[in-house]
Amino acid sequence: MDTIIKIDRASRFYNVGDITVKALENISLEIKKGEFTSIMGPSGSGKSTLMNLIGCLDSPSDGNIYIDGQPTFNMDEEDLAYLRNNKVGFIFQQFNLLSKLTALENVITPLLYSDVKKKDRVILAKEALRKVGLEDRMYHRPNEMSGGQKQRVAIARAIVTNPSIILADEPTGALDSKTGKQIMEVFWHLHEEGRTIIVVTHDIELGNQCLRQIHIKDGHLVEDKK
């Protein structure tokens, strides 16, 4: 299978005053197309930092990251934005929906930044909402929806551009365990569609269900299990 994400000796350091915080140090990792991977580790171990690097929201202090074989170190902000829009779908613990927009408008948002034609946007957004089972909540705003529904909208928004990589940073963290399981169901469906999925989770049970588990601690990769 093809390698879709390649992390080559990447580090991410933060300078806070005189101290250098090593959020990630010398991580090398390859993820193949279609893999369903969980990233686990204690709080502060660098999981979110790693996700942000993979999703090109952040750049490594050292080392390289390749998406679909393309090196990202020489890309400018415009290129990185294009890459995020086309290849990556983000899902966050706190949903991060735009509160003034309806579910449908939220899902349309990434399409505004893509090459998708205007008349196709609504069609694609409705299709994505249907996939997560929310076609009857299209015109609701985030404050009129439950946590699980909001996360479904966020998932619909993440998949609407048809990205090959889905990155979810503790997607079930703000949900009860039953709703969390339902959300994981949605990820399994996406996995069946052939998407590459990486989920950060604290939930050992959910994490262990994933086909591959990566454990990090203090910014280092400590375990990589398939």
Place this chain on the structure above:
Amino acid sequence: MIIENTKLAFKAMIGSKLRTLLSLLGIVIGVASVVTILTLGQSIQTNITKSISSAGPDLITFSPRSYSKSISMFTEKYASNIKALSPDIETVMAIDQGNSTIRVGQQNDSTTVYGVPSDYSNNLAMTFSSGEFFNLTQSITSRQVVVLGSNVATGLFPTGNAVGQNVMLYRGTQGKPYKVVGVVEDKDAIFSLNFNYSVFIPYSTYQSRFSKSSYVHSYIIKVTDQNNTLGVSNTVENYFNTKIGKDYFRIISPTTVAKMATSVTSTLSSFLAAIAAISLLVGGIGIMNIMLVSVSERTKEIGIRKALGAAPSVIRGQFICESLVITLIGGLIGVAIGLIASYAFSVSMGTTFVISTFSIILSMGFSMLIGLFFGWYPALKASKLDPIEALNYE
């Protein structure tokens, strides 16, 4: 993208109406001032041009001050001396004037009586709704005949038929009967001469009945060609400057009137222009301020949009568009206020109201430019936000 951005801008604005409105104040005042300046300027200019052309651009009024030491030399005969000052002068008419009460039966009216020569009506292109001007014979024989301005006539003879009737003209308490020989058709005022509210009698009659002295109130100089008006006006002015001193006479010609009106307009204009410049600057800073607030309030939103793939240029576009929409609205409100203000001005000044399309386009364009200029920095700031920091912003 522009449509989406505009929608977003409206959403953001509706979310903070009062704040937006307050920060718009500068733009509103600035644009209103610009519109008022230009509209008013154009109205006044139109009116000046109109009054000059109606005044007959070939007339000059020369009035010696009554307190001049040389006043006694300004008699009816002196008109020919003035005429001799320039070959471009066609004729010079001696005029006298004073206030009087005019009366028919129980109807009273106060009016200005002009003592004028019989060729006066020709030289001033007067036309008559009934009757005609008094003739040379009536003039030199000092007949008690009168020509009424249109408003005077309708005031005293509401049913018409003034011609042939007698009116009483009073000097102090002493009244004398005058026979109406003509009624002037409605005519725009020339300089301070308000035809519709005046009456005209022969100069010699005026001299014997109204005036104690033999000197005139003013001379009306008619030039041969209106292109020479300014030249003749200067010649006459220079001549009397040396002869009697510049403080002892007054010259009014279309050019001096225009100069005066223009100077009034330009004072007003520069005053409003200063207000406009200051308020547009303040308005621009207001826009910048509200945009900076908007950017910092929506840091999280910007982070989310960046995560979803919005490029810096797109974010920049969104905020510039928002700034443009705000200033556009401010500009529209300003245009409305400016038009209302200049309408009110022109009504109170009695000038015709002319909408200056140019001023609307100019001020709208200017406010958009301000939106662009002062919106640029906040938009740039938004576009440069670090995506992760923005996302984690609470």
